[in-house]
Amino acid sequence: MSTTAATRPTNRSLGGRRGPWARLQPFVVILAVVLLVGMPLWIIVVTAGKTQAEALNPNLALPQHWQLWQNLAQVWHDGHVPTAFLGSLVIMVPAVFIVLIFGSAAAWILARRTSRVVAVFYALAISGIVLPPAVVMIVLLLRQLHLAGSIVGMVGVYVGMYLSTVIFFVTGFVRTIPHELEEAARVDGAGPLRVFLKVILPLLVPVLSTATILICLYIWNDIFYAFFVIGGRVQTLPLNLYNVASAGLYLNNWHLIFAYVILMSLPLLLTFIIAQRKIISGITSGAVK
Structure with a gap:
């Protein structure tokens, strides 16, 4: 009392x-x-x-x-939305897949090594988050490699741009995974590749879900880098909207422009609504751990 x-x-x-x-x-x-x-x-x-x-x-x-x-x-018929939608998917899907796989593998290696050299490599790996890529140098490099204006070149640009984001997200998460799990797999005869694919990668699903949504959002809405790398050769949704609007098809037709924006945003909006629990769990689990 x-x-x-x-x-x-x-x-x-x-x-x-x-x-x-x-x-x-x-x-x-x-x-x-x-x-x-x-x-x-x-x-x-x-x-x-x-x-x-x-x-x-x-x-x-x-x-x-x-x-x-x-x-x-x-808009769907006159604006060539299906073609632009396919172009966005052809570029985004391989870019996201490569970024997730290579970024996760690099983060696993960087998280399991403790030395000054590794710390320097980690700092260089995540420097892409704060250092913007130079468009002129990218275009010149792609021309030297004969990849300018190609889907392969555009995928390579996105991989280089967003690899730092995945490494930053995943490295801290990997450090929370017990070493005993990897040691048990090695005792059973698993090599490094099998340990990564069978043990580490499944545990990274929450944080990779968050990284996937963020990278998809960046790539899906990008027009700046796509304009300089593949502009006029491969149509993506933002590039197609820019082209049809500047060509006069939608000039002063704001109802059609906003209708195009709805169609362009709908896939990511539905994906976010469906996967929002995994996104939030990936952010909170990484913060708590």
């Missing part, structure tokens, strides 16, 4: 110290999310559902007559 009585004033005092800002914080956060995320999404959706005349000045007003599906269908 005495303990309960002693704690009650403390609880009241803690509650009494909460100022007005502490009570308003949740509402401020919700309002910020609505303004920064909700309003742009709302403008995109309502503008994509309007006619050309209504969409000349994009705003928050609802369309008089919804024609979202008609606009999406027109």
